[in-house]
Amino acid sequence: MIVLGIESSCDETAAAIVNDKKQILGQSLATSLEEHKIYGGVVPEIAARCHLDHIDEVIEDALKKANLRPQDIDAVAATSGPGLIGGVVIGVMAAKALALALNKPFIAVNHLEGHALVTRLGSDVEYPYLLLLVSGGHCQILIVKGVGDYTRLGTTIDDAAGEAFDKVSKMLGLGYPGGPIIEKMAELGDASRFVLPRPLYNSGDLNLSFSGLKTAVRKIIESYAEDGNIEHAIMRKRDIADICAGFQTAVADCLLHKLEKAVVLFKAEYPDAKDLVVAGGVAANNYLRGRMQELAEKSGLEFSAPPLKFCTDNGVMIAWAGLERLQKGLTDNLDFKPRPRWPLDELAPAAPGAGGVKA
Numbered sequence: 001m002i003v004l005g006i007e008s009s010c011d012e013t014a015a016a017i018v019n020d021k022k023q024i025l026g027q028s029l030a031t032s033l034e035e036h037k038i039y040g041g042v043v044p045e046i047a048a049r050c051h052l053d054h055i056d057e058v059i060e061d062a063l064k065k066a067n068l069r070p071q072d073i074d075a076v077a078a079t080s081g082p083g084l085i086g087g088v089v090i091g092v093m094a095a096k097a098l099a100l101a102l103n104k105p106f107i108a109v110n111h112l113e114g115h116a117l118v119t120r121l122g123s124d125v126e127y128p129y130l131l132l133l134v135s136g137g138h139c140q141i142l143i144v145k146g147v148g149d150y151t152r153l154g155t156t157i158d159d160a161a162g163e164a165f166d167k168v169s170k171m172l173g174l175g176y177p178g179g180p181i182i183e184k185m186a187e188l189g190d191a192s193r194f195v196l197p198r199p200l201y202n203s204g205d206l207n208l209s210f211s212g213l214k215t216a217v218r219k220i221i222e223s224y225a226e227d228g229n230i231e232h233a234i235m236r237k238r239d240i241a242d243i244c245a246g247f248q249t250a251v252a253d254c255l256l257h258k259l260e261k262a263v264v265l266f267k268a269e270y271p272d273a274k275d276l277v278v279a280g281g282v283a284a285n286n287y288l289r290g291r292m293q294e295l296a297e298k299s300g301l302e303f304s305a306p307p308l309k310f311c312t313d314n315g316v317m318i319a320w321a322g323l324e325r326l327q328k329g330l331t332d333n334l335d336f337k338p339r340p341r342w343p344l345d346e347l348a349p350a351a352p353g354a355g356g357v358k359a
């Protein structure tokens with residue numbers, strides 16, 4: 001079984017081909033990151049134009065690298081939401097056109113399901129597993145019970161974790177995307193120098209919040225500007241590094257505190273389950289990965305994370321989620337409408353022939 005997957009929900013235009021032996025046969029990725037850098041974040045219109053420019057070439061490139069003809073593919077999957085709708089539509093249209101021309105099934109993949117399942121491609125992670133999904137647009141603690149079958153235990157009530165990294169980086173004048181830059185700076189810093197809040201730490205539920213943390217960082221930066229304008233702040237590299245270290249530690253403390261509670265719930269409900277998984281762009285953060293590894297060891301779970309290049313958006317995760325869906329007989333009609341908002345827990349559980357997707 002061979003599936004082609006297409007990703008175009010943010011600033012990466014990507015295609016990849018995987019098979020049911022967990023092999024990646026070919027992959028290709030073009031990013032419009034450079035075009036967005038001067039704006040400090042992704043500009044949807046620019047992203048959509050770049051997807052149009054690159055969509056054909058990444059699909060052709062993935063096929064070429066796999067040494068396959070289009071007709072060798074068993075199904076075509078594409079991110080069909082959530083995401084920047086201008087980009088999502090381009091990937092979905094390309095996938096539907098290919099599926100129609102080849103007379104093969106089309107599979108509408110939820111982008112978050114791509115992140116959620118990709119770890120299984122390179123590991124023996126089994127359902128059910130406890131997942132921390134942390135990306136630029138989402139921050140959730142979930143139990144993954146199977147394809148299309150998720151229970152959300154907690155979510156952010158304001159910013160996503162990656163969004164907080166990006167905003168703090170912008171305030172410090174460090175650039176976009178913020179996560180990798182802050183992680184590098186944090187390695188040089190003293191996390192204990194600035195006292196930062198841990199929002200919702202004692203809320204009693206498993207929800208998260210990063211907006212207050214971001215405001216606290218802003219106040220510190222303002223104190224370095226004579227006129228209180230962060231753009232005029234004069235900071236030494238040492239100060240910036242200490243803020244980055246303090247911020248990264250605060251984010252991880254919040255995530256780990258709630259995850260620790262989630263582990264207790266998860267183990268009570270699924271005593272035989274063994275896996276703790278992290279996914280999404282922020283999962284590329286080595287400090288967070290280390291903290292989760294410690295939690296897993298302490299809790300008798302096995303920690304798994306995708307390879308770094310499959311944490312941020314890519315075509316492989318969409319091809320793999322498509323393949324898991326195809327294995328369950330879950331395909332979609334060509335009139336499937338792309339969904340800018342599409343919560344994971346609105347995916348129907350995967351019963352063969354059940355359709356699996358609420359349009």
Ligand code: KG4
Nearest residue numbers: 135136137162177179180281282285312313
């Ligand atoms: O999953 P992703 O590529 O796109 C979305 O679906 O949102 O995630 C991108 C996010 C960005 O906010 C970026 O700053 C963050 O992931 N990120 C990181 C790291 N690498 C990427 N955050 C923290 N540490 C990193 N090393």
Ligand code: ZN
Nearest residue numbers: 135281312313
């Ligand atoms: Zn993503």
